[in-house]
Amino acid sequence: MAGSIKERSPGSWSLIIDLPRERGEKRRQKWVTFKGTKRAAEKELARLVTEIEDGKHVEASKLTLGQWIEEWLKAGAPGRRQKKVSQRTLERYGQLLRTHVKPKLGHRLLQKVRATEIDQLYSDMADAQLITPRTQHHVHTVFGGCLATAHRKGLIATNPMEKVEQIPSPEAFNPENQEADDQEIDGIDEIGEGLTETELAKLIAGFKSRTVYPIVVLAAASGARRNELLALRWSDLDVGKKTLRIERALEHTKKFGIRIKPPKTKRGLRTINLDDDTMAVLLKEKQRHLRLHAGIPDGAEVDLSLIHLPSKALMFPALTVSFTTPRHPRNFSRDFADRAEKLGFGKTRFHDLRGIHATALLDAGIPVHTVAQRIGDDPAVLLKAYTKRKRTTQADEKLSEAIASLAAGFLSAG
Template structure:
């Protein structure tokens, strides 16, 4: 079939077996769409090429807003790994719902349900943008038979989600105060010790911790301002480490610190001042005379051998997560760095702190905190406190 749009000849081949009457009906629809301004010009754009263009545009959705770089790379990864190998060479306008069904059927045995659902969400968003921009006449996703469910029974473990955007990332049993102290102390020989200690005492996200500057610490008020986060989980040639505002308005917050945490941070600052000034340990000098750059990070990147320390250079977040997991495994704890966020929130809730104050402290929605808290196993200390409270309560009205 041939017809024109804005003077440009278009053609469309109907499936084998199509009758003349069916072809005539289809041609009438195409001409009608052209007359209404809804016609789609024939394009040789492949699915893979469209994905690349969509990512370059910032992966806009219905609200036509760009997403953050961390999210952008995650979208690109999901499409590249799980969709492009199956249909990347196919013309975008030839993509059918059956092609998508085949992709989803193949995902069931290789990735977790939640990841499969993420693949669907990103895939659908990209096709939605293609529809709105006139690249396709209809979204084949609307006719997909079975969409992945995030609550389906998992087949394999999900990929690393230590990206700072996930919340309570597992339902492991909370640690007692003694166990948490043992974990943190086990990191003392490691360069990660101040990061781990601060994560345990504040519940801050990994990417928030790595973006902290010394200017964010107010020793007199005993507070720490969280005003930014790292925007990348790992630098690539296309996506570089950068800073961004917190993901939500709740993320921009001021956290109260205890005296022990403040002293730990000041000890880390003194260590950096000695390194900058070249002052050996044990030499008594007035370190207040050693000024750090205005944007000096609390936990800058560790320089390679022979290179100078750059206090404004951030660490690679994913490397920090891997190093934490390696040492935590050696200490027989088997948790991720992000788990400390959930442990901190759980400990505060177990201690009776109101959920709205806990949510404010960790920069989250109270409803989300409460929902995730209900899914977690309580710490041994919390169970003992509950038993003691119930015993005292019963004794108050069951007197013999």
């Protein structure tokens, strides 16, 4: 491939590149304006020729980062697997980028965004301390996905994110400073100190007089996510086998409101075993629903097997007049947190019951892959979160017992 330079005016040059052409095709050239010395123009010409020959050249564009962010979101925020994310996740991505990235860098040409500017953005976020380190890391993850797609589509020659040095770390996450939003944590990406068996019993007992009591019990006994629990139907419960199928979840978005959809990942589709005490709580709740549905007062003796709830009746509906209207997830979490704080449990969240359940099983020596399958999570993510938390007294006791048993075994052999 040939190229030449032509001086337009002092310090201004036209870089002329002869582009490849098919047989019978007219001559094609690419003209690029360059300002600088003749030597610098020759170097830039050589660079452009090499890029074009290697198929790495990106045409100049006036597309701004802000415009590309909106295009990426409109396309469904596709990632490396080129799949769209859920509507709820998409709205969260939009919130992060529009709040923390666009105001600072949205005006910049997409092709001109530099790693140093991103470093400065992250440094400013950290200095302002308006959002937690964990949310700062979420911003980095989403922003990185946005730029990676631009690079994959050939809109930028290189991805500036690859040279960023001020990457926010989620390790400094402080539960006391978590901002309140409507984003449910899908995985166990952080496990707090948890509660002892006595403390957990006290917490759950504090909800016994409330209609949400069965939800709290099932959350602690199953490790299921809030939005999975609120989407459960009575048809998901197999009384004979004492199992519960989890095959859907609530999704709360601005576009669609509250709706029921399949779980986010295949891991979410699962069947879990329940203990007798939890089954008893659920069956008592179903009897209450049957009486309400048929208008039968408490204490009246009737054959409840003759009463049938709607086929899509929810276990924990918002209204017991329809039984199919889901609860508002954000309001439910807020009410739980308020009640837990009044009971003396500080900033305990409903989602913490999921972490407490997983921690208890792991402390009891249940294999990590078995626990992960039960709660519908990635074993690697679960293990990483578990290893970051402080050991509990129960875990230390289990460790001591295991070491004693191991030592007794090999010492007795000698």
